[in-house]
Amino acid sequence: MMKILILGGTSEARGLAAALHERKDTMVLSSLAGRVSNPLLPVGEVRLGGFGGLQNLTNWLQSNNFDAIIDATHPFARKITGSAFIAAEQSRIAHLVLRRPAWTKAQDDNWHEVDSLPAAAELLPEIGSRVFLTTGRQGLSDFSAQNSVFAHRKIHFVIRVVDPPDGPIPVNSLIIRDRGPYDVVSETALMLKHGIDVLVTKNSGGTMTKAKLLAAKKLAIPVIVIRRPALPEGVVSTTSIAGALAWLDQLG
Ligand code: NAP
Numbered sequence: 001m002m003k004i005l006i007l008g009g010t011s012e013a014r015g016l017a018a019a020l021h022e023r024k025d026t027m028v029l030s031s032l033a034g035r036v037s038n039p040l041l042p043v044g045e046v047r048l049g050g051f052g053g054l055q056n057l058t059n060w061l062q063s064n065n066f067d068a069i070i071d072a073t074h075p076f077a078r079k080i081t082g083s084a085f086i087a088a089e090q091s092r093i094a095h096l097v098l099r100r101p102a103w104t105k106a107q108d109d110n111w112h113e114v115d116s117l118p119a120a121a122e123l124l125p126e127i128g129s130r131v132f133l134t135t136g137r138q139g140l141s142d143f144s145a146q147n148s149v150f151a152h153r154k155i156h157f158v159i160r161v162v163d164p165p166d167g168p169i170p171v172n173s174l175i176i177r178d179r180g181p182y183d184v185v186s187e188t189a190l191m192l193k194h195g196i197d198v199l200v201t202k203n204s205g206g207t208m209t210k211a212k213l214l215a216a217k218k219l220a221i222p223v224i225v226i227r228r229p230a231l232p233e234g235v236v237s238t239t240s241i242a243g244a245l246a247w248l249d250q251l252g
Contacts, residue, residue: 004248005063005069006030008042008082009057011208012023012098013072016243027247030170033080035138036162038080051083051102058087066091068251070244075152078229084230094251095157097237098244100206103213107184110222113203117142125153127222128198132191133170134212134225135202137161144168187215200208 006013008030010176011130021043034048051057061069071084077142083169088095099137105111107141112127114120117139124131124146142148147170150157156172159165169175174194191199191212199216201209203225209246218221231237238244 001025001027002029002248002251003065004029005066005179006042006069007069007080008032009035009039009073009075009077011099011101011206012241014042014068016072016098016244017044018238019245020248033077034219050080052079052107054083054086057083058090061091061093066093068094068096068248070096070098070248072244075099075102075204075227075228079162082232085235085237095233095236096244097231097245098241099237099239100204101239102203103210103225105225109121109124109213110220112222112224113227114224115227116224118145121146121227123202123224125155125222126199128193128196129153130151130197131157131170132194132196132199132212133157133159133207135200137165137167139162140169141167143170147171153213157189159198168177182209182211184211184214184218186196187211188218191215191219196221200226202226203228 002025004026006017006028009032017028017030020026023143029045030042031047033050051060069084071081073080085095113122114123119136121143133173151171157170158174158176160176160178171248199212199221202224213223238247
């Protein structure tokens, strides 16, 4: 019996849990951070909440006798990815990162790529004044930090989040609560309705939220794209559920 921990919070993590669910030789536990109020749950056993940092994660892995960790968290979940990599190494547990491929810029895409949310906030006034902000509620304080500039430049925000913000938000904000997947028709309509002239997004990759990029392109709206953080050096990774299953099979 192989005991596997899936670090989740993504459609890939749910897909992997579903693919492993029927296997008789495998026991799977999916772990979610517990950040959203009504999370989409994977099939099978689930635990919710943080582990309490690297040392607690390492202790927890060792006392629960896991054979493998598959980190299928969001490409921007940098902290848990770093902790899981080190904890697995220290515990000599097989470790794989499953990350969907990043979106790539086509020649005719009007993208402004930056390395962080603060860099996006700083660039914003140069690009547009009616902003569709889709980077999630956690990073909103990086934008509100520029509120005096935004107020002076009369910048308005439409902010789409799953759960309502619980901290400071940018000036002149309209909050829309929604959860993907989205399609190009509705994304186009939303951008037109609010007179959007710049889209801000993380380079999350995947199909669930890609429609906004296609809509922006159709409407000739520039996009500020936040590049992904790098994976820890030396990490073994795959971009697909099939790749993760093949990796598990070769573990034996
Ligand atoms: P993060 O900065 O890497 O994690 C912050 C802390 O949350 C971690 O140190 C860990 O707490 C806990 N945590 C994160 N993922 C966990 C998991 N799968 N199971 C148990 N604990 C977890 O991550 P984040 O950006 O806050 O994202 C939180 C979760 O939301 C991730 O699981 C991710 O897959 C999902 N998500 C994130 C984004 C995004 O844009 N960042 C988008 C969609 C979904 P301890 O240190 O106490 O262990």
